[in-house]
Amino acid sequence: MENLIEERIKNKLTTFYGGRLGSWKVREFNTIIGKPIKTVDRIEMISPNQQNRKIDSDWTFKGISSNLRYATKKEKTMLDKTPPIIGKYENSFAAFIPMSKSKEWWLLTQDERRKIFEEKSKHIKISSNYLETIQRKLFHSRDIGEEFDFLAWFEFEPENKSVFDDLVGYLRQTEEWKYVTREIDIRVNRD
Numbered sequence: 167m168e169n170l171i172e173e174r175i176k177n178k179l180t181t182f183y184g185g186r187l188g189s190w191k192v193r194e195f196n197t198i199i200g201k202p203i204k205t206v207d208r209i210e211m212i213s214p215n216q217q218n219r220k221i222d223s224d225w226t227f228k229g230i231s232s233n234l235r236y237a238t239k240k241e242k243t244m245l246d247k248t249p250p251i252i253g254k255y256e257n258s259f260a261a262f263i264p265m266s267k268s269k270e271w272w273l274l275t276q277d278e279r280r281k282i283f284e285e286k287s288k289h290i291k292i293s294s295n296y297l298e299t300i301q302r303k304l305f306h307s308r309d310i311g312e313e314f315d316f317l318a319w320f321e322f323e324p325e326n327k328s329v330f331d332d333l334v335g336y337l338r339q340t341e342e343w344k345y346v347t348r349e350i351d352i353r354v355n356r357d
Contacts, residue, residue: 178230180305181212182262182317185223190260190354198338200266200348209262209354211319227264229305229317257301257321261330262352264307264314271345272308287340296333299326314348324355 188208195205204224212219271279283289293302301321308315322330334351337343 177214179214179310180229180231180303180317182227182229182319183210183212183221183223184208184225184227184352185221187221187223189356190262191357192352192354194351194353196351198349198351199346203264203350209352227307227314227317228310228312229307230310231303231305257323258356259322259324259327259330260354260356261318261320261334262354263318263320263334264316264348264350265318265346266308266313266315266348267345268347282341282345287337287342289337289340289342292336293333296329299323299329300333 184204184206186207188210190209190211192205192207192209197203206224210221210223212221274282284291299322303319305317305319306315307313307317320330
């Protein structure tokens with residue numbers, strides 16, 4: 167049974183390496199809140215089918231792709247219309263944002279978190295306006311005992327940097343973000 171669980175995780179696991187090597191060159195490195203991590207020059211993202219590939223790094227963060235946890239069926243249908251296709255050549259800019267939420271957040275029930283996430287903060291409603299411009303992928307790390315709760319990866323074309331800044335600027339002002347205890351915002355571009 168344990169090997170079956172490990173195999174399921176392995177098939178969904180993505181690893182981010184930060185160091186001197188990697189496909190993405192760091193342009194900006196900002197600790198938004200909480201304990202910082204070591205500043206690096208480059209980041210490499212290793213997908214589930216490449217997990218046997220290792221990179222010399224200063225830090226490693228892992229996350230798994232998972233189901234949508236706070237979306238209704240109607241919201242999921244809307245989100246599925248513009249799938250998070252990351253890795254498109256024209257998306258030469260990206261943001262890697264590891265984050266954690268407070269103990270108080272995790273003590274809330276699922277419906278209480280949903281109320282804060284969408285009814286008060288309008289996370290999905292507002293973010294959906296950016297789906298054509300910004301590709302995204304969220305990786306869950308808390309469930310596998312990692313340092314951060316989530317690893318968010320966003321890709322966009324260089325001319326859409328200000329659009330992405332508008333999105334994260336909005337989200338950081340919401341009720342939901344009051345529960346964020348640690349957030350690092352790393353902006354990168356592909357060489």
